[in-house]
Structure formats: C-alpha cells, structure tokens
C-alpha cells in the first residue's frame with residue numbers, strides 16, 4: 032500500500048502542489064508563534080478578531096462550568112441544549128429569518144442541506160468557483176449537476192430554461208473564498224424567481240464583515256427570506272468560534288431536522304461553543320469599529336498594491352488575493368515573505384484552477400496600518416517575482 036501512496040505523494044511534490052501544516056502556539060492573533068518565532072500572519076479567517084477575544088473566551092469558560100464540555104448526544108436524542116436553542120433564536124432574529132438551525136461545521140451544513148433538498152430527479156446549478164463542500168454536497172445528492180462559469184448568470188439562466196428537472200436548486204458562495212469577489216444576489220434571486228428555482232447562498236466569508244450590521248451579502252443586497260430562501264453562515268470565520276447555521280422558513284428548518292443526515296447522525300456542537308458564539312454574535316452587532324477598521328485596512332492595502340502595480344484581484348472584501356499564475360512562483364514568493372517574518376499562504380490547484388495560483392492575503396480587524404506597511408514594503412522588494420516567467424525573460 033505505502034508504495035502506491037508514495038508514488039502519488041511524489042508526484043504532488045514534483046508539481047509544487049505538496050501541502051504542509053504549520054504548527055503554531057498560542058491564540059489566533061496577527062502575530063503567530065511558530066517555533067518560538069513571531070510571524071506576522073495574513074492568512075486567518077478570524078476577520079473581526081473574535082477568536083481570542085476576552086469576552087468570547089470568558090463566555091466559553093463560564094458555559095463550560097455550566098454545561099460541561101461536549102454536547103453528549105445528537106440534537107435529536109438529548110444533545111440539544113438551551114444554549115443551542117437560544118443561539119438559534121438569536122441567529123434567526125439577526126438574519127431576519129423565521130428560523131435557524133445549527134450544524135457542527137460549514138462542510139456538514141452544506142452537504143446536509145443539499146442532500147436533504149434534492150434527489151435524482153432534480154437538478155443543481157453551481158458557480159464553478161463554489162466551495163468544495165457545496166460541490167461535494169451536489170455530487171452526493173445524485174441530482175443532475177451543472178456548474179456554470181463564475182458569475183455567468185446569463186448562462187445560468189439559459190441552463191435553467193432548458194432544464195426539465197423536478198426541483199431546481201441554484202447554489203452560490205456569497206463571498207468567493209479564494210477570490211474575495213461576491214455573487215450578485217439581486218441578479219441571482221431574480222433569475223431564480225423567474226425560473227422557479229430555489230436559491231441557496233453560502234455566506235461563510237460575508238457574515239460579520241459585510242453589511243452595516245455584519246449581516247453579510249444578504250444585508251448588503253437587502254435580500255429577504257423570499258429572495259434568498261436558503262442562507263448558510265459559518266461560525267469559524269468572523270464569529271471566531273466553530274460550527275455553522277442555516278436560516279430560512281419554518282418548513283425548510285423542519286425539513287432539515289427530519290432529513291439532513293449530517294444534522295441527524297452527529298453529536299451536537301459543544302454547548303459552551305454555542306454560548307461563546309452568542310457573545311460573538313452580540314459583538315458583531317454592537318462593535319461596529321471592527322468592521323470600520325477592516326474597511327480602512329482593505330482600502331489602504333488596495334491603494335498600496337495599486338501604487339506598486341501588483342496584480343491585485345478584484346475584491347472589496349477582507350480576502351485580497353494577488354495573482355501569480357505558476358504554483359512554483361507562488362510558493363517562492365510565500366517562502367520569501369516567510370524569511371522576512373510574514374506569513375501569506377500560496378493557494379494552488381486543486382483549490383484554484385490550473386495556472387491560477389495566487390498569494391491569498393486576508394486582513395483582520397486586529398491588523399493595523401504598520402502591519403500593512405510591513406507587508407507592502409516586503410511585496411515591493413519582491414515585486415519582480417510577480418511577473419509571469421515569460422514576461423521576465425523578455
């Protein structure tokens with residue numbers, strides 16, 4: 032067995048696609064402790080700096096004393112605590128939806144929702160750049176599976192018109208995780224309503240960051256439950272904890288409780304995490320300075336990159352990728368930044384399409400302008416590495 036496995040591993044290394052884990056000590060903060068060395072990191076999804084916030088941590092420890100550590104059973108057996116229930120009610124209110132349902136994480140929420148709503152006689156339409164968990168849910172459902180080119184809603188509409196499927200489910204990321212751009216919710220909602228299709232938006236990266244109150248793309252576009260009937264959020268990103276939620280109508284939530292296998296056959300989220308999340312939900316709404324800081328940092332970083340003529344991708348979210356192209360080159364830049372004390376991940380295939388490797392810079396409310404100056408200075412020194420190899424030879 033190992034011989035066969037090693038061959039595939041060697042091949043991955045040869046194509047500069049090998050992945051390694053980085054072990055760090057201490058909390059998720061702009062400076063990560065890696066082997067005793069502090070590295071200025073631009074790669075976490077802790078966009079609002081809540082993962083290690085003292086108020087969130089203290090809610091967690093307090094709740095651990097009250098509820099213990101583990102959920103102890105699945106929600107349908109005896110693992111559904113008051114902490115889970117209150118968080119669900121607060122999430123429904125926050126998003127202006129009838130009801131909310133908690134899942135253990137975003138991957139499971141997406142797999143569970145898609146498979147509970149669609150079957151072999153149905154059709155699913157997904158943006159080509161959707162998150163892996165949405166793609167996997169689509170494949171697992173056995174429904175007819177269509178992937179439309181990124182943000183190409185004209186083609187989506189054509190395919191919806193041609194489809195004779197029983198149910199039609201259109202699925203899109205709200206904010207695309209590797210590109211940082213956003214779906215046009217108005218347009219999607221209009222196309223879906225005109226062709227009798229259900230719209231599901233996974234806003235893992237939008238919640239907390241976008242909209243006046245952190246309500247994500249749905250708030251940004253003023254989309255009601257009618258416009259986006261199936262809305263997913265995750266708790267491991269801007270919320271700074273872990274888990275995920277689905278919000279929508281009472282019928283949707285009851286359907287998921289009855290039929291979503293990744294909801295039914297798994298232990299409930301830790302109730303202490305649910306209590307901690309109630310505090311982060313309240314901080315998302317009351318501490319607007321976090322979003323303001325994030326916005327100021329995004330503008331500063333984009334201006335800085337433009338001044339340096341760096342290949343910034345079109346994004347106004349905390350995900351600010353720099354296009355490189357070649358995987359080897361992306362790794363080289365990431366390694367060079369590391370030598371300068373900074374951590375920026377090189378994102379390579381199969382996470383992104385071939386030839387579209389990139390450096391993915393993510394910003395958080397705990398960064399400050401001096402951190403960005405440090406990154407921009409380093410990028411300025413390395414600027415020549417961003418030029419495609421062919422251009423470099425000319």
Ligand SMILES: *Cc1c(COP(=O)(O)O)cnc(C)c1O
Nearest residue numbers: 136137138162164208235265267
């Ligand atoms: C991170 C992410 C998920 C998975 O969420 P987890 O809670 O980390 O499992 C799902 N969808 C998108 C778009 C994501 O970025």
